[in-house]
Amino acid sequence: MENHSYQLKYTSYASAAELNEEDAKLLIAAREAGHRAYAPYSKFSVGSAVLLENGEIITGNNQENAAYPSGICAERVAIFYASSQYPGVKIIKVAVTAFSKDFPVKAPVAPCGSCRQVLSEYEKLHHADIELILQGQEGGIYRLKNVSSLLPLAFTSDDLR
Numbered sequence: 001m002e003n004h005s006y007q008l009k010y011t012s013y014a015s016a017a018e019l020n021e022e023d024a025k026l027l028i029a030a031r032e033a034g035h036r037a038y039a040p041y042s043k044f045s046v047g048s049a050v051l052l053e054n055g056e057i058i059t060g061n062n063q064e065n066a067a068y069p070s071g072i073c074a075e076r077v078a079i080f081y082a083s084s085q086y087p088g089v090k091i092i093k094v095a096v097t098a099f100s101k102d103f104p105v106k107a108p109v110a111p112c113g114s115c116r117q118v119l120s121e122y123e124k125l126h127h128a129d130i131e132l133i134l135q136g137q138e139g140g141i142y143r144l145k146n147v148s149s150l151l152p153l154a155f156t157s158d159d160l161r
């Protein structure tokens with residue numbers, strides 16, 4: 001028998017003022033996109049901004065549906081659009097931010113399991129880390145060097161061979 005353990009490393013920042021210009025700009029783009037979210041059911045608006053290697057910034061927001069599971073998260077809207085418009089172009093980083101009119105989102109919002117899975121697909125495809133910059137409505141920001149660190153023992157294309 002062998003026991004294994006895993007350690008997650010991330011950097012936290014007190015506010016956007018501590019970020020470099022590129023990251024701060026990406027978070028602003030994510031927040032702007034969040035304001036266009038369609039979230040009448042959860043009242044939880046999420047915005048995401050994807051920075052591509054060619055300099056393009058693609059944004060997305062959560063799109064909900066009366067048939068709840070048919071909705072989709074901000075991250076997947078942005079990443080799928082990015083991949084559909086710029087196939088093969090490396091994804092450098094993704095910013096995610098959330099807010100609600102009903103309650104304060106006090107902690108940075110991390111991608112859900114499905115979004116982690118989707119993001120990790122592109123990380124593997126391009127053989128390149130995708131950095132994550134995560135923010136809530138108030139307070140701090142988390143920065144992670146890659147998506148795979150959020151999805152240990154991931155199911156990947158390797159498992160299909």
Ligand code: THU
Pocket residue numbers: 039042044045046061062063064071072073074075096109110111112115
């Ligand atoms: N949501 C996102 O868009 N991204 C996340 O990382 C977490 C959750 C959305 C899905 C749904 O529209 C709402 O937030 C509440 O779960």
